[in-house]
Amino acid sequence: MGSNELEEKIYKIAAGIRRRVLEHTIKNNGGYLSQACSSAEIFSALYLSILNIERLKKPIAPGKFKGVPSNDNPNSTTGAEFNGKKSKVYDRFILSPAQYALVQYAALIEVGRMTENGLDDFNKDGSSVEMIGAEHSPGMEVTTGSLGQGISQAAGIAMARKLKKETGRVVLFLSDGECQSGQFWEAVQAMAFHKLDNMIAYVDVNGYQCDGKMTTVMNLEPFDKRLEAFGARVFRVDGHNVAALVALSTLKPDGRPTFILCDTDPARGIDVIKDRYPKFHYVRFTNEQEKEKYKQQYEALIKA
Template sequence: MIGIQPSWQEEVKQVAYGIRRRVLEHTVINKGGYLSQACSAAEILATMYIRIMNLGKTDEPLMPLPFTGVPGPNNPNAFTGAIFNGPKGPQYDRFILSPSQYALVLYALLIEVNRMAPEGLHQFNVDGYTVEMIGAMHSPGMEVMTGSLGQGLSQAAGIAMARKLRGDTGKVWVFMSDGEWQSGQNWEALQAISFYKLDNLGIYIDANGQQCDGAMCEVMNIEPFADRLTAFGAKVYRVDGHDLDMLVKPILEPVQQGKPLIVIADTIPWRGIEILKERYPKLHYVRFFTEQEREQYAAILKSL
């Protein structure tokens, strides 16, 4: 008897669970990691890869390659991590990870969707390899150097404009954090995106209310966020970032000609690993200061 195929929602839930488990495991083993980002973004990224984006297929999970140097006219061996998102083509979407400190979460995702070999995570932050803590253009799943926070959207805008001029049917999707919108460059980029009517660009924002210095509302509040984005010419939706159907709903709505799509996904930075809430509001990076503290997290990992 042929088994019933799982729904896309069930698949996303399994991938999101796997992201949190892998990042927690990495954090316990390495005595630190970007864990809250996995908690908040797991459903968003899993939904983007499984349901929203049209990416080319990879024949098998890929093993990250050693670093061959930066791109340039004298380095024909340079490459980008876009190969993990499948072959490029005018019909395929492109993915840009803007907040590069989410790299560990992206690597876990790529493993869960069978695009990256699990053994590749052993190269994390090892000299001479490309699985970097702060992802670069050669890191798995990435294709541009997003540098300091706030540079990914500008590059995505340039790619989207080139694709529009070329007549590509594929879109450019950008994953962002809410903290990036404290940077003026993103507002300049959005201004240009709206002016040039780049409706082939979509943005999903992990609005977890956190940044490296604590709660955003206490450091530099960006509300009313949706109203500001709308005023800059975007078609904006605000949804529960852990509700799969709500994450997908915006792409099912009629396309707003000439307007970029922005989805603000409100999330909880300790979702699925409740012990993280004890660290509020300093959740940006989990570092264990005692062995007892690490063992607490190891016990949670064992329960998963």
Template sequence: MSLTNEKSTEDIAHGIRKRVFLHTMRNNGGYLSQACSAAESLAFLYNEALHLGAPTLPPVPKPFAGVPSAHNPDAFTGAGYHGPFAPDYDRFFVSPAHYALVIYSALIEVGRMDENALDHFNKDGGSVEMIGAEHSPGMEVTTGSLAQGLSMASGVAFARKRAGDKGKVWVYMSDGEFQEGQTWECLSAMRHHEIDNIRVIVDVNRQQCDGAMSSVQELYDLPERIAAFGATCRSIDGHDLDAMRKAADSAEPGKPLVILANTSPFQGMDFLKKRFPRLHYVRFKSEAERKEMRDALAKELGVDMHEIEEA
């Protein structure tokens, strides 16, 4: 739910891609393909699906205050950018922590964080981490190496259901997390306990740090496998907002809802095809290479001249 509601979900998705692009050019690297694949689903979540209160943390993130403990009253989690915890509000867990820059960009686009927040990105002593941790904006927990976010979110969802909370628990995942056994154990447990107040959106872009998913470990018929573990599974075009709206409203009693958002790691940035299959993190080997990508993507994204020069 946007704080301003002045932008369409389509405009927010475009803004996410544009912001990640400019940051990547200015910092000689970034998670561009994740912005390509995730922009629509994150724009949908923040602008339409999530029922959240106003942020409880400042527009420009505070420095890291240390890990939570009984002796550290200044510690905080990035969930403050999703507003206060309350029975009627939703909770949102981001499982693939390397999507952090895309999450920060989404928070900025919907008015939950100031654009100057990215000035603190990956800086010593800051909370705006390159790989999100529990204190990073939009992050409620540290999700480990990969595939631990769903288990933590399901525990919260189970507790909320038992408490009678009306708010849902939403989870954002990457398809690579289905190569991990913990994900399948969690799906089975959620079906057994009839945890049906959880909604999962999976970015199925078929890419991971070592290249194409199929070259590392094929997932085969993922919708059928998820359904076999007892979840309601909807497989959609992840760039089709109407399809996403319909899927998000199709939960069944007693089952978790998993939406497989099939996406392209080039969406909105066709020039990235030149980098395939090494798309996980884009770095530049020379200034000439950076300039070629900058000029090509700026044209695709409609970035104006003064923004190009700043990058």
């Protein structure tokens, strides 16, 4: 597949992710919709180009929740199977902001890794397809807990892979809101100190968190300069520019963890969500008139 053809496919899958998450949000009277708007190209590029993972023979149907991992529960499973088998040469993908789980599921369906009906048991008792993803949820292999903890777990996995001389990377997806936490900065400092250059992190910098604009809650800017001061290698790109996202994934290691700051739009492709400014974090319809606006937006996307 040529580069132009691949880019077109990535954009097409990104559009599918947005449509699917919007459809799900309408059917369920709520959902993490702005996250799909801002990160669709990132997830699409991850699964179609960036991640070096096993190609599955067919989509996987999500199973039931089999309990948390413990010595007394040998039947517990993780959602890592949706990313293929583990190997010392394959990448490991860690989704840090678990509220992006719906976007992750939509991406897995769109790229053919999860069955088309994989969202049927979304957020139901006994299901692994949780609204806030955990280690057993499709595409996830660890529970990232409160915001800011995913990067620490990813760093631990990356260090273990270094010690075992595995060649596969740890690819991490982050949201900018969780980067406000102190644990995030402790992790970056440790990653730089231990020269974890087998780590690459894509950060969805959409400029908003649950309480509103990042710059008014706790400003991280200049985000790139701060990361560099902690010893990271940093690039800043348009997070909807597929060519830029893919190109940076092939950089050779240079002794530093790599961060790709992806500046994105939380209303990309779904303009109706702009009416919620500045609280984009979660869509919950308050009346039928409001829901109707989103239905009309969905119909427009279907026809596009």
